[in-house]
Amino acid sequence: MAGEALRAADLPGRGRALLAAREILEGEVILSEPPILLYPSSLASLPAYCSACFRSLPPPPHAPAPCPSCRAAAFCSPACAAASHPRLLCAALSRNLAAAPDAHHEALLFLLSAYSLPDPSLRALLSLSSAPASPSHQPPDTSTLHAMVASLAPPHLQPPAFSPDLTAALLSKDRTNSFSIMEPYRPDVPLELRKTRAYAVYLRASLLNHDCLPNACHFDYADRPGPGNTDIVVRALHGISEGREVCISYFAANWRYADRQRRLLEDYGFRCECDRCQVESKWKFDDDDGNEDGDGDDTMEEEHDREDAGDGGDEGMEQEEGSDGGDEDFPHSFFFVRYLCNREDCYGMLAPLPPLPNGDLSHVFECNACGQLKKEEEDDDEPDAGDSSMVN
Numbered sequence: 205m206a207g208e209a210l211r212a213a214d215l216p217g218r219g220r221a222l223l224a225a226r227e228i229l230e231g232e233v234i235l236s237e238p239p240i241l242l243y244p245s246s247l248a249s250l251p252a253y254c255s256a257c258f259r260s261l262p263p264p265p266h267a268p269a270p271c272p273s274c275r276a277a278a279f280c281s282p283a284c285a286a287a288s289h290p291r292l293l294c295a296a297l298s299r300n301l302a303a304a305p306d307a308h309h310e311a312l313l314f315l316l317s318a319y320s321l322p323d324p325s326l327r328a329l330l331s332l333s334s335a336p337a338s339p340s341h342q343p344p345d346t347s348t349l350h351a352m353v354a355s356l357a358p359p360h361l362q363p364p365a366f367s368p369d370l371t372a373a374l375l376s377k378d379r380t381n382s383f384s385i386m387e388p389y390r391p392d393v394p395l396e397l398r399k400t401r402a403y404a405v406y407l408r409a410s411l412l413n414h415d416c417l418p419n420a421c422h423f424d425y426a427d428r429p430g431p432g433n434t435d436i437v438v439r440a441l442h443g444i445s446e447g448r449e450v451c452i453s454y455f456a457a458n459w460r461y462a463d464r465q466r467r468l469l470e471d472y473g474f475r476c477e478c479d480r481c482q483v484e485s486k487w488k489f490d491d492d493d494g495n496e497d498g499d500g501d502d503t504m505e506e507e508h509d510r511e512d513a514g515d516g517g518d519e520g521m522e523q524e525e526g527s528d529g530g531d532e533d534f535p536h537s538f539f540f541v542r543y544l545c546n547r548e549d550c551y552g553m554l555a556p557l558p559p560l561p562n563g564d565l566s567h568v569f570e571c572n573a574c575g576q577l578k579k580e581e582e583d584d585d586e587p588d589a590g591d592s593s594m595v596n
């Protein structure tokens with residue numbers, strides 16, 4: 205398709221946003237970009253994934269030799285070994301990063317990787333939106349974390365701007381802007397046990413705002429061979445007319461109203477007033493106390509976040525008591541029929557494959573969590589693909 209699909213704009217009450225710069229076809233790849241920052245999700249994930257490209261590594265006895273410096277990271281190929289991994293992280297792993305309290309590991313992995321970035325990338329990271337100050341969200345103890353980074357990273361590796369203030373500023377970028385790159389999907393692994401293999405921050409994708417009825421979703425193909433395996437790929441769920449905002453969902457689309465609102469307020473600082481929220485705010489759930497344990501994940505990750513998906517669960521589709529589930533009460537049911545993966549416990553989003561070279565639309569949908577390919581004709585009760593209500 206000719207021409208840039210997206211343009212950035214400032215929208216009142218929503219900050220920066222990405223808008224369709226032209227007519228976008230359903231299934232079109234509208235954004236594909238490499239991360240500016242990529243870091244492991246945990247110390248436990250280090251032996252399982254290449255520390256440069258985050259592809260799955262073979263288990264012992266075929267596991268590759270560890271990084272000669274830190275002996276903790278491993279690489280899938282000589283090229284990845286030459287590219288290596290963030291130098292402050294490597295130094296910290298040699299200095300027993302593992303002895304730091306478990307609760308701080310994720311933040312330390314982020315900070316050590318962010319502080320290893322070249323200056324332009326560090327500045328770019330700082331240009332992204334910050335997590336809101338939220339009374340219910342315990343901020344990480346930034347001075348403790350800064351002191352830990354200072355003791356784990358040798359002074360000659362610390363960038364000139366290294367300071368407690370910069371550490372605090374960096375931490376405020378992580379929660380709102382990081383996407384999870386998930387472990388490979390395995391049907392035998394229960395939803396709550398599926399984990400993130402790495403976190404990634406993308407400059408342009410971080411400008412995508414949230415909608416509970418998104419018109420786009422993202423894919424990662426971390427184990428795909430060839431270059432660009434950690435690029436984020438954003439595809440249009442349906443046709444989007446020029447000038448419309450392109451939005452993703454920051455979590456699994458089946459979450460129920462109260463859980464969505466709580467997460468968006470606490471982690472992203474806004475009340476969602478999308479079409480779906482306006483309808484569902486009038487529903488009455490029979491256990492409206494929500495889910496107190498929250499989602500346990502502090503990132504912008506959307507449909508792939510399996511732990512999050514479990515929170516909303518099937519209750520996300522619950523309707524008002526006594527409702528007959530008719531169009532009036534549940535006007536967005538078409539969205540779930542067409543775009544929510546029907547595989548048990550998946551909760552991924554189904555996006556059409558890109559249009560064919562001759563411009564014909566594909567009728568095969570791909571799940572961004574389990575990878576299932578599903579032919580549109582398989583469902584009897586799905587809406588007409590040309591239904592104008594799907595085109596916004």
Ligand SMILES: C[S@@+](CC[C@H](N)C(=O)[O-])C[C@H]1O[C@@H](n2cnc3c(N)ncnc32)[C@H](O)[C@@H]1O
Nearest residue numbers: 217218219220333380410411412413414472474
């Ligand atoms: C990942 S950033 C998206 C880009 C951001 N708007 C910016 O200016 O950089 C997430 C932040 O965007 C804003 N945002 C996202 N979706 C929104 C929505 N539906 N309504 C209002 N604000 C939204 C919130 O401030 C949120 O913390």
